[in-house]
Amino acid sequence: MIDLSLDRRRLMQGAALGLGALALPISARSQSKARIVIIGGGFGGASAAALLRRLMPSAQVTLVDANPTYTACPFSNLVIGTGRSFSAQQFAYDGLRTQGVNVVIAKAAEISAETQIVTLEDGSEIGYDRLILSPGIDMRWAALEGYSETAAETLPHAWKAGPQTTLLRDKLVALEDGDPVIMTVPPAPYRCPPGPYERASMIAHYLKANKPRSKLIILDAKDQFSKQALFEEAWAEHYPDHLEWRGAIDDGAVNRVDASLGAVYTDFDEIQAPVINVIPPQKAGAIADRAGVTDLTGWCPINPISFESTLQDKIHVIGDATIAAPMPKSAFSANLQAKVCAFAVARLLSDLEPMPTTLSNTCYSYTTPDEAISIAGVYTNADGQLQSISGSGGVSPLSAEKSIRNAEAAQAAHWFKTITDEAFG
Numbered sequence: 291m292i293d294l295s296l297d298r299r300r301l302m303q304g305a306a307l308g309l310g311a312l313a314l315p316i317s318a319r320s321q322s323k324a325r326i327v328i329i330g331g332g333f334g335g336a337s338a339a340a341l342l343r344r345l346m347p348s349a350q351v352t353l354v355d356a357n358p359t360y361t362a363c364p365f366s367n368l369v370i371g372t373g374r375s376f377s378a379q380q381f382a383y384d385g386l387r388t389q390g391v392n393v394v395i396a397k398a399a400e401i402s403a404e405t406q407i408v409t410l411e412d413g414s415e416i417g418y419d420r421l422i423l424s425p426g427i428d429m430r431w432a433a434l435e436g437y438s439e440t441a442a443e444t445l446p447h448a449w450k451a452g453p454q455t456t457l458l459r460d461k462l463v464a465l466e467d468g469d470p471v472i473m474t475v476p477p478a479p480y481r482c483p484p485g486p487y488e489r490a491s492m493i494a495h496y497l498k499a500n501k502p503r504s505k506l507i508i509l510d511a512k513d514q515f516s517k518q519a520l521f522e523e524a525w526a527e528h529y530p531d532h533l534e535w536r537g538a539i540d541d542g543a544v545n546r547v548d549a550s551l552g553a554v555y556t557d558f559d560e561i562q563a564p565v566i567n568v569i570p571p572q573k574a575g576a577i578a579d580r581a582g583v584t585d586l587t588g589w590c591p592i593n594p595i596s597f598e599s600t601l602q603d604k605i606h607v608i609g610d611a612t613i614a615a616p617m618p619k620s621a622f623s624a625n626l627q628a629k630v631c632a633f634a635v636a637r638l639l640s641d642l643e644p645m646p647t648t649l650s651n652t653c654y655s656y657t658t659p660d661e662a663i664s665i666a667g668v669y670t671n672a673d674g675q676l677q678s679i680s681g682s683g684g685v686s687p688l689s690a691e692k693s694i695r696n697a698e699a700a701q702a703a704h705w706f707k708t709i710t711d712e713a714f715g
Contacts, residue, residue, distance in 0.1 A: 324349045324639040327408055327416055329398045329577060330424035331355030331383060333362075334609030334624035336713040338422050339391045341632040346639065352416060353386060354408065356397040360714070361451040364483045364621050365706055370448065370459045371492025372659045379451055385715015401581035403602040420635045422597075423583065423590075424609045424624065425575025426450070427481045430588065433571040434476070434547060441549035445566045449484060461565045462496055468503040472554055473567040474544040475510040479589070480572050481610045481619045486510075487521045488655040489567070494529035495658055506533050507561065509544050509554065513537040516618075517655060517665050520686055524657035544568075574611035581605055589613045594671035596634035596644040597627060606631050616678050617669055623651045625709055630671075646672040648679070654702035661695035662702045 326342055328335045331353055339353045360381045368374035383393045400409040408416045431438050448458040471493060475486045490508050497504045525533050536542035546555040553562045573588030583590045583599040590607040591600045599605045608631050609624035617623045626649045634644035652666040668682035
């Protein structure tokens with residue numbers, strides 16, 4: 291594995307070079323007057339819209355999202371645990387409009403793959419030649435007994451940044467010093483960020499600074515998780531009295547919750563707490579179901595070269611909703627998938643075949659407000675399936691100097707500014 295503190299820039303630059311081979315000939319760029327509709331204005335959808343406007347200036351690019359402002363999940367854990375401003379997570383679509391993207395603020399209600407029409411909630415219709423879905427995630431409410439949309443108003447998940455984020459933050463603020471906090475973590479796959487173990491770190495930081503007699507108990511359905519050794523090292527250093535992690539082998543898997551009692555249940559235990567952060571199992575956003583692009587897992591199988599659905603022609607899916615392992619469901623992944631998909635859509639609409647490329651991902655996680663750790667991977671889709679490239683990728687070193695952790699936190703902040711500037715202008 292590569293030590294990211296030394297070689298991150300070269301690793302990421304090398305992965306990005308793979309996109310250059312996908313560019314369109316000038317003749318193709320100038321000729322297409324296609325209709326491209328993108329549903330979902332997060333890191334995937336917004337990035338795809340911006341790039342397609344540059345690739346195909348004659349095309350009509352329409353972005354549909356139900357909200358006039360996008361609220362980002364990355365860094366939302368810092369809103370919960372460190373006092374970061376909620377407004378720092380919010381981004382409007384004015385930059386995309388300036389670039390010539392037709393932004394429609396409306397909820398997409400139905401998609402007909404047969405007629406290639408998107409129907410909005412008000413009944414209006416938008417036709418497409420190619421459709422890109424970036425629908426994010428929805429909760430599988432029935433998957434955890436007792437947990438529902440109503441229960442989430444008492445036991446917040448905060449896994450979609452917005453009102454749930456501030457609800458969990460406000461519950462921590464109202465916590466009596468000495469009372470416990472519980473977080474439940476589901477089996478994979480799930481969206482990350484927000485990331486449960488970064489969130490645990492930020493909640494523990496908040497408790498240490500503001501409720502020093504309180505403690506966070508993490509009840510996890512798994513016994514292993516990404517960057518585990520790094521997190522455990524940070525928790526032992528910074529939060530030995532404010533964080534306890536229980537894996538599945540230690541009866542950490544929660545199988546039922548009761549919002550009225552403020553309780554969670556494992557096979558052998560009942561635990562009550564005034565603040566419970568329930569992270570439920572997840573699936574692709576609901577519009578993906580209505581488009582017919584989800585399988586029995588609730589996620590969307592795709593062709594990894596074009597990100598076209600394997601279930602519906604001329605519909606592409608990017609971001610958290612996809613079955614794209616080993617790539618994680620992260621904003622970094624969504625941004626790179628958007629670019630690969632945009633190139634593929636542009637080539638298909640110009641009667642050219644999509645081409646294989648290289649993709650990458652870096653997941654940053656804060657362990658304190660000014661220290662972070664990370665893991666990176668590089669992937670190929672050359673054989674018609676996404677695979678990690680042997681010998682690539684890397685992870686932050688254990689037992690690192692504080693300056694290295696500080697540098698990773700600074701890199702994370704720089705990444706967030708770069709990706710939001712790129713996506714939202």
